[in-house]
Amino acid sequence: MPLKRIRLDRNGRIVQASERALALLGLEPEAAVGRYCWDVVRGTDDFGRPVCTRCPVLARLRGGAYEAEVRxxxxxxxxxxxxxxxxxGVQVVLDERRRPKLGEVLFSLSWATQRMVDEPMRFFQTAELFLGKLRRAAGMDAAELFLADPEHKYLILTALEAENRSAFLERPWFALGEGYPGIVAVDRSPLVTHRLDEDERYLRLKVKEAGYRTYLVFPLELPQGVIGVLNLASKDPNADESAALELLEAVAPVVAAGVYSVLTSMGERQLLALLRQSKLSDQDNDAVIESLLRSAMAFSGAKAAQYKDRSGRRVAVPAQLTVNCDREDCPVWIGEPYAVRAGGRPCPWVEEGRPRYCLPVVVQGEVVAVESIFFSRVPRPQTRAMAPLLWLQRMAWQLLGPRATAAEDAAAVPRLEVRALGALSVRLQGEALPPQRFQTLPWRLFKLFLAHPERVQTPEEIAEALWPDLDPAYAARRVARVVHELRKQIEPDAGAPRMLRSVEGGYLFRFTEGYAYDVERFEALIREADAQNDEGQALAGYLAALDLFRGEFLADEPYADWVEAERAYLRALAVRAGERAGELLEAMGQEKASLSLYRRLIAIDPSDPYLYDRLAAVLRSMGLEARAREIELRKQALLAGE
Structure with a gap:
């Protein structure tokens, strides 16, 4: 059905109006074009008071919103x-009061994504405007966006649109497996309840006290993992969740891809700016750090920032800023982002001052420094910039890593570098291959060899795994062609030792010199840690191995039966190493670190009852009885097969 549309220039004058709009206003085109919109529409509120004279929608657009509406x-x-x-200019639509439809929500989302890319400083305003649109379309009273940190350990509240904002700000982040957001991030399936007040898994008491009863949580999935969750809430215990779930099913994949592309795009832009700014010699590292601190301040609205590494080296903006914190047992040093006052948690080591974020600076998988971001007042929501900052700066911080000479770089680069923990990634002579390459037949064959290490694969076995419907008579010929294609890609140098060899009965793949394989390194670190007599060194080995465990073995082959045996073995190995590391951390009195570790292990293997027992025990030792009972309830549900 044609809409009542009016196109305006940037000053609010009518450029064009649809027939339906002109009919509503009782005007001919020549009588409308060139006049101010408010002078033509002359809308009022339900009591007859003028609304258009102050044009609230144009005022919001001038304030930076990409979309606005008024009744x-x-x-x-x-x-x-x-x-x-x-x-x-501006497009105005006058239509009957109703909920926005799916098409409008998706259209709004596309505009929101473009606005975030074009104007990063309006990221949070744009996100909340979209959440408002989503909330109204679903007929709910509140909408939240939680984003995961780049290490996929925490879900952090980033945007909120709700009638009772303060209730939802009670607890702004959750570890994976903890609370509704953490449970959905682990299970990767929606969660719906109409009895929020009776559910012990929901940990924000103020939301229950505010009268919310219906609650929906939907995962934002990407191929490499969950980037966040969308929450919708209503005070109506009989709210129809079917329409809301249908809406979220359509919107969530677009939101996930949009948020990831926006944050990655902004991160790449920041990285390129730094590369143009400096040749990155050792002398100008401080300038790089200062530039990153300033960009973090601009994006988050902070007033000061500081970088401090393990050696005590400090860079601050402004330069006279000093924070006297030298605690090596701070959870930020093991990768946990921390918010002081802004996140509702006091810092046990530093006197309360301005609200701040303390964020881990991760370079090549290791926390090398702490970045502290200071605010003159608490952001709303408190943690809104934490996850975006971690995503935005993750590439740029790599510039601070150790740099070698060109000759050393050439010698240090493996001829073939393979990472199979998580989605497959491969570098040949230091150059990364595009992810789409790994769904072609030669690279699927490569995955098959990785899944069956040191084992001869017959042509029949290869054909059965890759082409189960292929006539066996053609198997050997087709396999030979694909093997030839794979050899050309992984063995371009004819003089190098062969990795993929023809042997009696089939083919055998074995890494030769000049390679790096994360699975091999992962297993070696655990073996070395098992053999250590020094508990500190053993703990370091286990944690280093877990840092390599980015995800399930060959996660980009989720449905392949031939992956499952090796995947199950490596998963069990990771959990065993993690359990041993957790026990060592507990013995050393590192309760918070062990708590974070057990939660991560539950995300890796949600079916292990021992992990729930250890997590509940640590929570009890910290005096968190209610949360320990919640973990025990989850364990009971697991054992009951629910």
Whole structure:
């Protein structure tokens, strides 16, 4: 059905109006074009008071919003006036008051994504505007966006649109497996309840006290993992979740891809700016750090920032800023982002001052420094910039890693570098291959060899795994062609030792010199840690191995039966190493670190009852009885097969 559309220039004058809009206003085109929109529409509220004279939608657009709307009456009709920024001006739609439809929500999402890319400083404002649209379309009272940190250990509240904002700010982040967001991030399936007040898994008491009863949580999935969750809540215990779930099913994949592309795009832009700024010699490292601190301040609205590494080296903006914190047992040093006052948790080591974030600076998988971001007042929501900052700066911080000479670089680069813990990634002579390459037949064959290490694969076995419907008579010929293609890609140097060899009965793959394989390194670190008599060195070995465990073995082959045996073995190995590391951390009195570790292990293997027992025991030792009972309830549900 044609809509009542009005196109305006940037000053609010009418450029064009649809027939339905002109009919509503009782005007001919020549009588409308060139006039101010407010002077033509002359909308009022339900009590007859003028609304258009102050044009609230244009005021919001001028304030930086990409979309705005207001309810009004025009010639006796109750309408919704919706305005959205366009390249040449503003488009206004006057329509009956109703919930936004799916198409409108997706259209709004596309505009939100583009606005975030074009104007990163409006990231949070744009995210909340979209959440408002989503909330109204679903008929709910609140909407939240939680984003995961790049290490996929925590879910952090980033945007909120709700009637009772303070209730939802009670607890702004959760570890994986903890609370509704953490449970959904681990299970990767939606969670719905109409009895929020009776569910002990939901940990924010103020939301229950505010009268919310219906609650939906939906995962934002990417191929490499969950990047966050979307939450919708209503005070109506009989709210229809079917329409809301249908809406989230359509929107969630677009939101996940959009958020990831926006944050990655901004991170790449920041990295390129730094590369243009400096040749990155040792002398200008401080300038790189200062530039990163300033960009973090601009993006988050902070007033000061500090970088401090393990050696005590400090860079601050402004330069006179000093934070006297030298605690090596701070959880930030094991990768946990921490918010002081801004996140509702006091810092046990530093006197309370301005609200701040303390974020881990991760270089090549290791926390090398702490970045502290200071605010003059608490952001709303408190943790809104934490996850985006971690994503934005993850590439740029790599510039601080150790740099070698060109000759040393050439010698240090493996001829073939393979990472199979998580989705497969491969570098040949230091150059990364694109991810789409790994779904081609030669690279699927390569995965098959990785899944069956040191084992001869017959042509029949290869054909059965890759082409189960292929006529066996053609198997050997087709396998030979694919083997030839794979050899050309992984063995371009004819003089190098062969990795893929033809042997009696089939083919055998074995790494030769000049390679790096994360699975091999993972197993070696655990063997070395098992053999250590020094508990500190053993703990370091186990934790280093777990840092390599980015995800399930060959996670980009989720449905391949031939992966499962090796995947199960490596998963069990990771959990065993993690359990031993957790026990060592407990013995050393590192309760928070062991708590974080057990939660991560549950995300790796949610079916291990021992992990729930250890997690509950640590929570009890910290005096968190209610949360320990919640973990025990989850264990009981697991054992009951629910």
């Amino acid at each position: 009004l009456r025009v010639r006796g009709q109750r309408l919704r006036c919706q305005a959205i920024v366009q390249d040449s």
